[in-house]
Amino acid sequence: MKIFGLLLMLFSLNALAALPGDSLYQLKDEWQSHDEKTIKMHDLVGKKQIIAFIYTDCTTACPVIVSDLKRIQQAMTHEQQQQSGFVLVSLTPGTDTPKVMAHFAQQRQLDQHWTLLSGNDDQVRTLAMALNIRYMGLANGEIAHSNAITVLDEQGRLLFQQSGLPAGPEDVIEKMGL
Structure with missing residues:
Protein backbone atom coordinates (compact mmCIF):
# COMPACT_ATOMS: atom_id res chain seq x y z
CA MET A 1 0.00 0.00 0.00
CA LYS A 2 2.90 2.37 0.72
CA ILE A 3 4.25 1.81 -2.79
CA PHE A 4 0.86 2.65 -4.31
CA GLY A 5 0.72 5.87 -2.28
CA LEU A 6 4.22 6.81 -3.36
CA LEU A 7 3.43 6.13 -7.02
CA LEU A 8 0.26 8.20 -6.75
CA MET A 9 2.20 11.09 -5.21
CA LEU A 10 4.85 10.93 -7.97
CA PHE A 11 2.12 10.85 -10.63
CA SER A 12 0.44 13.88 -9.04
CA LEU A 13 3.72 15.82 -8.94
CA ASN A 14 4.46 14.97 -12.59
CA ALA A 15 0.92 15.97 -13.62
CA LEU A 16 1.24 19.28 -11.76
CA ALA A 17 4.65 19.98 -13.32
CA ALA A 18 3.17 19.32 -16.78
CA LEU A 19 0.41 21.91 -16.36
CA PRO A 20 0.69 25.12 -18.36
CA GLY A 21 1.64 28.26 -16.45
CA ASP A 22 -1.79 29.81 -16.97
CA SER A 23 -3.61 26.81 -15.52
CA LEU A 24 -5.97 27.44 -12.65
CA TYR A 25 -4.82 24.04 -11.39
CA GLN A 26 -1.52 25.63 -10.33
CA LEU A 27 -3.38 26.93 -7.24
CA LYS A 28 -2.28 24.78 -4.33
CA ASP A 29 -5.08 25.36 -1.81
CA GLU A 30 -6.92 22.39 -0.33
CA TRP A 31 -10.72 22.40 -0.49
CA GLN A 32 -13.40 20.31 1.17
CA SER A 33 -15.83 18.65 -1.20
CA HIS A 34 -19.46 17.88 -0.48
CA ASP A 35 -18.51 14.22 -0.03
CA GLU A 36 -16.05 15.28 2.70
CA LYS A 37 -12.90 14.67 0.67
CA THR A 38 -9.96 17.03 0.66
CA ILE A 39 -9.09 17.98 -2.90
CA LYS A 40 -6.85 20.43 -4.70
CA MET A 41 -7.75 22.15 -7.92
CA HIS A 42 -5.31 19.98 -9.87
CA ASP A 43 -7.44 16.96 -8.90
CA LEU A 44 -9.90 18.23 -11.53
CA VAL A 45 -7.38 17.79 -14.37
CA GLY A 46 -8.39 15.67 -17.35
CA LYS A 47 -11.96 16.91 -17.91
CA LYS A 48 -13.46 20.17 -19.03
CA GLN A 49 -14.93 21.82 -15.96
CA ILE A 50 -17.92 24.13 -15.76
CA ILE A 51 -17.54 26.28 -12.66
CA ALA A 52 -19.91 28.65 -10.90
CA PHE A 53 -19.86 30.46 -7.56
CA ILE A 54 -22.98 30.15 -5.40
CA TYR A 55 -24.12 30.00 -1.80
CA THR A 56 -26.63 27.43 -0.65
CA ASP A 57 -29.12 29.67 1.14
CA CYS A 58 -29.43 32.06 -1.80
CA THR A 59 -32.99 32.41 -3.10
CA THR A 60 -32.40 34.63 -6.12
CA ALA A 61 -29.51 34.20 -8.60
CA CYS A 62 -27.93 30.96 -7.33
CA PRO A 63 -30.92 28.70 -8.07
CA VAL A 64 -30.91 30.07 -11.63
CA ILE A 65 -27.17 29.39 -11.97
CA VAL A 66 -27.58 25.80 -10.77
CA SER A 67 -30.58 25.34 -13.04
CA ASP A 68 -28.55 26.60 -16.01
CA LEU A 69 -25.74 24.16 -15.26
CA LYS A 70 -28.26 21.32 -14.94
CA ARG A 71 -29.70 22.30 -18.34
CA ILE A 72 -26.22 22.06 -19.84
CA GLN A 73 -25.74 18.62 -18.31
CA GLN A 74 -29.16 17.43 -19.51
CA ALA A 75 -28.34 18.56 -23.06
CA MET A 76 -25.11 16.54 -23.07
CA THR A 77 -24.78 13.02 -24.32
CA HIS A 78 -23.51 10.36 -21.93
CA GLU A 79 -20.08 10.58 -23.59
CA GLN A 80 -19.98 14.38 -23.24
CA GLN A 81 -20.88 14.08 -19.56
CA GLN A 82 -17.97 11.66 -19.06
CA GLN A 83 -15.64 14.32 -20.48
CA SER A 84 -16.99 17.09 -18.25
CA GLY A 85 -17.35 18.09 -14.64
CA PHE A 86 -19.55 20.62 -12.87
CA VAL A 87 -18.06 22.56 -9.96
CA LEU A 88 -19.94 24.79 -7.54
CA VAL A 89 -17.78 26.91 -5.24
CA SER A 90 -19.37 28.29 -2.08
CA LEU A 91 -19.18 32.02 -1.50
CA THR A 92 -20.10 31.46 2.16
CA PRO A 93 -17.67 28.79 3.34
CA GLY A 94 -18.40 29.56 6.98
CA THR A 95 -21.94 28.22 6.63
CA ASP A 96 -21.62 26.00 3.56
CA THR A 97 -19.89 23.09 5.25
CA PRO A 98 -19.42 19.80 3.39
CA LYS A 99 -22.59 18.45 5.06
CA VAL A 100 -24.61 21.49 4.00
CA MET A 101 -23.22 21.21 0.48
CA ALA A 102 -24.05 17.47 0.40
CA HIS A 103 -27.63 18.21 1.43
CA PHE A 104 -27.80 20.92 -1.24
CA ALA A 105 -26.52 18.46 -3.88
CA GLN A 106 -29.04 15.83 -2.80
CA GLN A 107 -31.97 18.29 -2.84
CA ARG A 108 -31.09 19.42 -6.36
CA GLN A 109 -30.36 15.88 -7.59
CA LEU A 110 -26.78 16.64 -8.56
CA ASP A 111 -25.07 13.43 -9.61
CA GLN A 112 -21.50 12.08 -9.63
CA HIS A 113 -20.45 14.63 -12.27
CA TRP A 114 -20.77 17.44 -9.72
CA THR A 115 -18.23 18.64 -7.17
CA LEU A 116 -19.29 21.17 -4.57
CA LEU A 117 -16.39 22.93 -2.88
CA GLU A 142 -26.98 38.17 1.07
CA ILE A 143 -24.02 38.08 -1.29
CA ALA A 144 -23.95 40.21 -4.43
CA HIS A 145 -21.90 38.28 -6.99
CA SER A 146 -21.08 37.73 -10.62
CA ASN A 147 -23.41 35.24 -12.26
CA ALA A 148 -20.74 33.91 -14.59
CA ILE A 149 -20.46 30.37 -15.84
CA THR A 150 -16.77 29.62 -16.33
CA VAL A 151 -15.51 26.79 -18.52
CA LEU A 152 -11.98 25.44 -18.15
CA ASP A 153 -10.19 23.08 -20.51
CA GLU A 154 -8.77 19.74 -19.38
CA GLN A 155 -5.63 21.43 -18.06
CA GLY A 156 -7.40 24.17 -16.13
CA ARG A 157 -7.07 27.01 -18.63
CA LEU A 158 -9.96 29.39 -19.22
CA LEU A 159 -11.92 28.46 -22.35
CA PHE A 160 -14.69 31.03 -21.90
CA GLN A 161 -17.02 32.76 -19.46
CA GLN A 162 -20.57 33.92 -19.88
CA SER A 163 -23.64 34.90 -17.89
CA GLY A 164 -26.60 32.60 -18.26
CA LEU A 165 -27.54 30.64 -21.35
CA PRO A 166 -28.58 33.31 -23.86
CA ALA A 167 -28.13 30.92 -26.82
CA GLY A 168 -29.17 27.79 -24.92
CA PRO A 169 -27.20 24.94 -23.35
CA GLU A 170 -26.26 23.49 -26.74
CA ASP A 171 -24.24 26.63 -27.46
CA VAL A 172 -22.15 26.07 -24.32
CA ILE A 173 -21.53 22.44 -25.30
CA GLU A 174 -20.46 23.54 -28.76
CA LYS A 175 -18.11 26.20 -27.36
CA MET A 176 -16.62 23.52 -25.10
CA GLY A 177 -15.68 21.57 -28.21
CA LEU A 178 -17.57 18.48 -27.16
Whole structure:
Protein backbone atom coordinates (compact mmCIF):
# COMPACT_ATOMS: atom_id res chain seq x y z
CA MET A 1 0.00 0.00 0.00
CA LYS A 2 2.90 2.37 0.72
CA ILE A 3 4.25 1.81 -2.79
CA PHE A 4 0.86 2.65 -4.31
CA GLY A 5 0.72 5.87 -2.28
CA LEU A 6 4.22 6.81 -3.36
CA LEU A 7 3.43 6.13 -7.02
CA LEU A 8 0.26 8.20 -6.75
CA MET A 9 2.20 11.09 -5.21
CA LEU A 10 4.85 10.93 -7.97
CA PHE A 11 2.12 10.85 -10.63
CA SER A 12 0.44 13.88 -9.04
CA LEU A 13 3.72 15.82 -8.94
CA ASN A 14 4.46 14.97 -12.59
CA ALA A 15 0.92 15.97 -13.62
CA LEU A 16 1.24 19.28 -11.76
CA ALA A 17 4.65 19.98 -13.32
CA ALA A 18 3.17 19.32 -16.78
CA LEU A 19 0.41 21.91 -16.36
CA PRO A 20 0.69 25.12 -18.36
CA GLY A 21 1.64 28.26 -16.45
CA ASP A 22 -1.79 29.81 -16.97
CA SER A 23 -3.61 26.81 -15.52
CA LEU A 24 -5.97 27.44 -12.65
CA TYR A 25 -4.82 24.04 -11.39
CA GLN A 26 -1.52 25.63 -10.33
CA LEU A 27 -3.38 26.93 -7.24
CA LYS A 28 -2.28 24.78 -4.33
CA ASP A 29 -5.08 25.36 -1.81
CA GLU A 30 -6.92 22.39 -0.33
CA TRP A 31 -10.72 22.40 -0.49
CA GLN A 32 -13.40 20.31 1.17
CA SER A 33 -15.83 18.65 -1.20
CA HIS A 34 -19.46 17.88 -0.48
CA ASP A 35 -18.51 14.22 -0.03
CA GLU A 36 -16.05 15.28 2.70
CA LYS A 37 -12.90 14.67 0.67
CA THR A 38 -9.96 17.03 0.66
CA ILE A 39 -9.09 17.98 -2.90
CA LYS A 40 -6.85 20.43 -4.70
CA MET A 41 -7.75 22.15 -7.92
CA HIS A 42 -5.31 19.98 -9.87
CA ASP A 43 -7.44 16.96 -8.90
CA LEU A 44 -9.90 18.23 -11.53
CA VAL A 45 -7.38 17.79 -14.37
CA GLY A 46 -8.39 15.67 -17.35
CA LYS A 47 -11.96 16.91 -17.91
CA LYS A 48 -13.46 20.17 -19.03
CA GLN A 49 -14.93 21.82 -15.96
CA ILE A 50 -17.92 24.13 -15.76
CA ILE A 51 -17.54 26.28 -12.66
CA ALA A 52 -19.91 28.65 -10.90
CA PHE A 53 -19.86 30.46 -7.56
CA ILE A 54 -22.98 30.15 -5.40
CA TYR A 55 -24.12 30.00 -1.80
CA THR A 56 -26.63 27.43 -0.65
CA ASP A 57 -29.12 29.67 1.14
CA CYS A 58 -29.43 32.06 -1.80
CA THR A 59 -32.99 32.41 -3.10
CA THR A 60 -32.40 34.63 -6.12
CA ALA A 61 -29.51 34.20 -8.60
CA CYS A 62 -27.93 30.96 -7.33
CA PRO A 63 -30.92 28.70 -8.07
CA VAL A 64 -30.91 30.07 -11.63
CA ILE A 65 -27.17 29.39 -11.97
CA VAL A 66 -27.58 25.80 -10.77
CA SER A 67 -30.58 25.34 -13.04
CA ASP A 68 -28.55 26.60 -16.01
CA LEU A 69 -25.74 24.16 -15.26
CA LYS A 70 -28.26 21.32 -14.94
CA ARG A 71 -29.70 22.30 -18.34
CA ILE A 72 -26.22 22.06 -19.84
CA GLN A 73 -25.74 18.62 -18.31
CA GLN A 74 -29.16 17.43 -19.51
CA ALA A 75 -28.34 18.56 -23.06
CA MET A 76 -25.11 16.54 -23.07
CA THR A 77 -24.78 13.02 -24.32
CA HIS A 78 -23.51 10.36 -21.93
CA GLU A 79 -20.08 10.58 -23.59
CA GLN A 80 -19.98 14.38 -23.24
CA GLN A 81 -20.88 14.08 -19.56
CA GLN A 82 -17.97 11.66 -19.06
CA GLN A 83 -15.64 14.32 -20.48
CA SER A 84 -16.99 17.09 -18.25
CA GLY A 85 -17.35 18.09 -14.64
CA PHE A 86 -19.55 20.62 -12.87
CA VAL A 87 -18.06 22.56 -9.96
CA LEU A 88 -19.94 24.79 -7.54
CA VAL A 89 -17.78 26.91 -5.24
CA SER A 90 -19.37 28.29 -2.08
CA LEU A 91 -19.18 32.02 -1.50
CA THR A 92 -20.10 31.46 2.16
CA PRO A 93 -17.67 28.79 3.34
CA GLY A 94 -18.40 29.56 6.98
CA THR A 95 -21.94 28.22 6.63
CA ASP A 96 -21.62 26.00 3.56
CA THR A 97 -19.89 23.09 5.25
CA PRO A 98 -19.42 19.80 3.39
CA LYS A 99 -22.59 18.45 5.06
CA VAL A 100 -24.61 21.49 4.00
CA MET A 101 -23.22 21.21 0.48
CA ALA A 102 -24.05 17.47 0.40
CA HIS A 103 -27.63 18.21 1.43
CA PHE A 104 -27.80 20.92 -1.24
CA ALA A 105 -26.52 18.46 -3.88
CA GLN A 106 -29.04 15.83 -2.80
CA GLN A 107 -31.97 18.29 -2.84
CA ARG A 108 -31.09 19.42 -6.36
CA GLN A 109 -30.36 15.88 -7.59
CA LEU A 110 -26.78 16.64 -8.56
CA ASP A 111 -25.07 13.43 -9.61
CA GLN A 112 -21.50 12.08 -9.63
CA HIS A 113 -20.45 14.63 -12.27
CA TRP A 114 -20.77 17.44 -9.72
CA THR A 115 -18.23 18.64 -7.17
CA LEU A 116 -19.29 21.17 -4.57
CA LEU A 117 -16.39 22.93 -2.88
CA SER A 118 -16.04 24.79 0.36
CA GLY A 119 -12.81 26.38 1.52
CA ASN A 120 -11.99 29.38 3.63
CA ASP A 121 -12.58 33.03 2.84
CA ASP A 122 -9.03 33.55 1.50
CA GLN A 123 -9.27 30.53 -0.81
CA VAL A 124 -12.60 31.67 -2.20
CA ARG A 125 -11.27 35.19 -2.76
CA THR A 126 -8.12 33.87 -4.50
CA LEU A 127 -10.09 31.58 -6.81
CA ALA A 128 -12.67 34.28 -7.52
CA MET A 129 -9.92 36.76 -8.39
CA ALA A 130 -8.22 34.22 -10.67
CA LEU A 131 -11.52 33.84 -12.55
CA ASN A 132 -12.48 37.53 -12.41
CA ILE A 133 -15.54 36.78 -10.28
CA ARG A 134 -16.66 39.69 -8.14
CA TYR A 135 -18.64 39.35 -4.93
CA MET A 136 -19.37 41.18 -1.70
CA GLY A 137 -21.48 40.65 1.37
CA LEU A 138 -24.52 42.87 1.84
CA ALA A 139 -25.93 44.21 5.11
CA ASN A 140 -28.94 41.88 4.84
CA GLY A 141 -26.68 38.79 4.78
CA GLU A 142 -26.98 38.17 1.07
CA ILE A 143 -24.02 38.08 -1.29
CA ALA A 144 -23.95 40.21 -4.43
CA HIS A 145 -21.90 38.28 -6.99
CA SER A 146 -21.08 37.73 -10.62
CA ASN A 147 -23.41 35.24 -12.26
CA ALA A 148 -20.74 33.91 -14.59
CA ILE A 149 -20.46 30.37 -15.84
CA THR A 150 -16.77 29.62 -16.33
CA VAL A 151 -15.51 26.79 -18.52
CA LEU A 152 -11.98 25.44 -18.15
CA ASP A 153 -10.19 23.08 -20.51
CA GLU A 154 -8.77 19.74 -19.38
CA GLN A 155 -5.63 21.43 -18.06
CA GLY A 156 -7.40 24.17 -16.13
CA ARG A 157 -7.07 27.01 -18.63
CA LEU A 158 -9.96 29.39 -19.22
CA LEU A 159 -11.92 28.46 -22.35
CA PHE A 160 -14.69 31.03 -21.90
CA GLN A 161 -17.02 32.76 -19.46
CA GLN A 162 -20.57 33.92 -19.88
CA SER A 163 -23.64 34.90 -17.89
CA GLY A 164 -26.60 32.60 -18.26
CA LEU A 165 -27.54 30.64 -21.35
CA PRO A 166 -28.58 33.31 -23.86
CA ALA A 167 -28.13 30.92 -26.82
CA GLY A 168 -29.17 27.79 -24.92
CA PRO A 169 -27.20 24.94 -23.35
CA GLU A 170 -26.26 23.49 -26.74
CA ASP A 171 -24.24 26.63 -27.46
CA VAL A 172 -22.15 26.07 -24.32
CA ILE A 173 -21.53 22.44 -25.30
CA GLU A 174 -20.46 23.54 -28.76
CA LYS A 175 -18.11 26.20 -27.36
CA MET A 176 -16.62 23.52 -25.10
CA GLY A 177 -15.68 21.57 -28.21
CA LEU A 178 -17.57 18.48 -27.16
